[in-house]
Amino acid sequence: MNQPLSLHPRDLIDDRPADGIFGVRHEAFLDQGIFELEMTRIFESTWVYVGLESELPKPHDYITAQMGRVPVIISRDADGQLRGLLNSCRHRGTLLCPLKKGHQRVHVCRYHGWTYDSAGRNVGITGKESAQYAPAFLADDHDLVAIAKLESYRGFIFASLSPNVPTLAEHLGDAAMFLDLVADQGPEGLEFVPGTVSYEFDANWKFQFENGLDYYHFFPTHASFVQILRQRPPAEVPPDMASDLQDPDPEAAASFSFPYGHAVTWSVGLGGQGPDRRPLPRDATRLAALREKHGDERVKWMLRQRNLTIFPNLQIVDIQSLQLRHWQPLAVDKTRMYSHCLAPIGEAAAARAFRIRQYEEFFNHSGLATSDDNVMYAFCQAGYPAAAGRMNSQGYARGLGPAEDRRYCGDELKLTNVRWTYGNREYGDETCFHAGHREWLRLMTRED
């Protein structure tokens, strides 16, 4: 565990876009020392996604989560305020809440019975009067330790164990617009459809981070899924589904990248992901209301295929259904995934059932596509030692060269601080990985 760091993070990234070069050394995915440093300097030091507000709607509701190696509780106190607390009793450090979620006015440690309210305040030390405690103990604070930073944006809760971070608004930057495109789909809020799907894959977490932005892999990796779609009879489209769903722009695949590591890839007309395969238009009344409220342009973007990554642990994928997934690195070569089907509260029953079937088919590890990604990550983990010691600049190169007929499109969403690329549907951008690796390097080499 305490093996000396044999590699310095700055030697693992070669960032020279002006020369047409971006590279990552495979040791970033293989080295135990680098993994330990990622836990300390990334997952335990920057904003990470921890939950959705609608998971804990009422006072005294709570959820538990993991920030790097640190277990935490997100609790709604008696006043409805969100509290971020370390999930560890002040007495002996015991895990206080062993469940994923619940509703508790008080949390009682099962070891010696110390008690905390839903704001984390200590409200009971068992046998305090008989304890012969010294004055120093009595003068001490016995409340649960608060997480340094906890903020919510449009119902998405983020937390940081280090106080040394920008505000959440600055951290998200213009990537927040892509959370808006999701949040706006639920005027009464968004909820997780009951039933979390969780699985593990035998590979480094960064394969998931990259793959969630990677359109280039879709047809080769998911060939069997595409084959199944092609042999199916055409999907039944409800008669009241709006007829003006066709995207007015030419077929395209493109990306936006933001400061602090976030990126989104988006497309128009990529196979099998047209509006007829999306749950949103299945609720025609709500879609009409969204057009009314947000305008055709915003709805056009809601209906575009969008893969959003909020560095380091959140992806929201709006393709044939709407998925929120996040991850917990377990080891340099093992990652646990948590996948949720995200849906507008109050959605029509038929649209909801369609959303669920579409979600299961693609995003479940028991579906027809995601297991191929998981196995591919393990193949990468197995293949990476072969090229260790060399910079891999082959896998980060699409989009670094000159291009014609590029369209910015960011003005439609009023984006200001953004890097962007644009290509045809076979383009398969790889520059969208750069932002995350740049942020990785910034955090890994930050002087604190």
Place this chain on the structure above:
Amino acid sequence: MNHTEALSVANELLVREGFLMDRRDWQGWLALYAEDAVYWVPAWRDESTATEDPDTEISLIYHTQRVGLEERVMRLRSRTSVTTMPLPRTTHFISNLAVIGANATRVDARCSFQVHFFEPRTAQQRVHFGYYEVALVLTNDGWQIASKKIHLQNDCVAPVVDFYLL
């Protein structure tokens, strides 16, 4: 049909199903299912409750027609899905079989299951376990599965869950 006959119908069919999967006789396996068979693997709502309504909650797998299973066999045979290259070697077990109801053309039963599987590439081995609830019906093609609900207890350990691992 008496209880002993019903037990024997259920036992024979479920043992044959496991054997066909272990032998990778996919056509034979599909033929055990009625065309409108329901194949359902609920997900977990929390630590101890499985999801119950497939139209408002997530399932791991939910098909209401055999064609859903046929697509899974197609994917496996396509030789384009890396998940099945190579396929794990499996051994299916059932036990604790109980008949819940039976008449001349239908048997409802439940049993515990285990599937041991071994991945040749990594030499990893794992076990899936849980219980099945099945409805079997007598058709022109003999006894077939009209519905199978698979309660998978350890749903989150493997990178893939599919019919041949259940």
